[in-house]
Amino acid sequence: MKCEKVTKCRLDAVADIIGSKWNLMIIWHLRDSTLRFSELQSKMCGINSKTITKHLRDLEKESIITRTVFPEVPPRVEYTLTEPGRGILPIIDAMLIWGGKFRHPVEGREGCERNRIASAGE
């Protein structure tokens, strides 16, 4: 039976990486600077450490980011985009542009749902 087009399956594979919200965000946040675990976590609306770890590991496995551990006393781990990883940036840009063109601007006031509760009083 098999799928009639390989294209589709390729797409399928690529979508596993590009298709994940979290992956996209990690890559995006790493766009112009190396970040540490905690920095990433806080930038991403306080995403769960379990979740972020998983995606970080995936991206590392896919050679999209590199993970550097500094064996210091207060442990430090830094994440950086690799070259292949940087190749995704233009794609994200395109997505954002598309979003800007066809979707209503979304003022930004609503932020992400995840910390609407946290910012409660706000």
Added chain:
Amino acid sequence: MKCEKVTKCRLDAVADIIGSKWNLMIIWHLRDSTLRFSELQSKMCGINSKTITKHLRDLEKESIITRTVFPEVPPRVEYTLTEPGRGILPIIDAMLIWGGKFRHPVEGREGCERNRIASAGE
């Protein structure tokens, strides 16, 4: 606390559409022709009708595809990409190109996981 960048949240929204494997595939298959429900379904490794229906409805709601019902005796429903929808095509292209550049070609023999079972031998 709030996310420091709106960009991220935008990305989040766009990822809801572009970030879904199925959505991507539907859009891709519609790239150069209108297709009927069953055509789409068979092109996509025999994806479940429930699943495909859901995504089709989502995309329709987002004005990425249009759904045309022909009130004929054997019912016919056709799906077509809208203009905004076509705007996603270049992005998918970029994804595919990226995939081709940085990931090993993936000969295609493995097809999609979903019917590896069907092709058993593996």
Added chain:
DNA sequence: CGGTATCCCAGGCGATACTG
């Protein structure tokens, strides 16, 4: 600090059956 382990629920998706 940077995780891992555990629990748990909501949702995604497949299979199957049924309908207009």
Added chain:
DNA sequence: CAGTATCGCCTGGGATACCG
């Protein structure tokens, strides 16, 4: 043909707690 309904598994991901 083009769905909808139901069931049931599995993963994603949040919360919490603990560790090197």
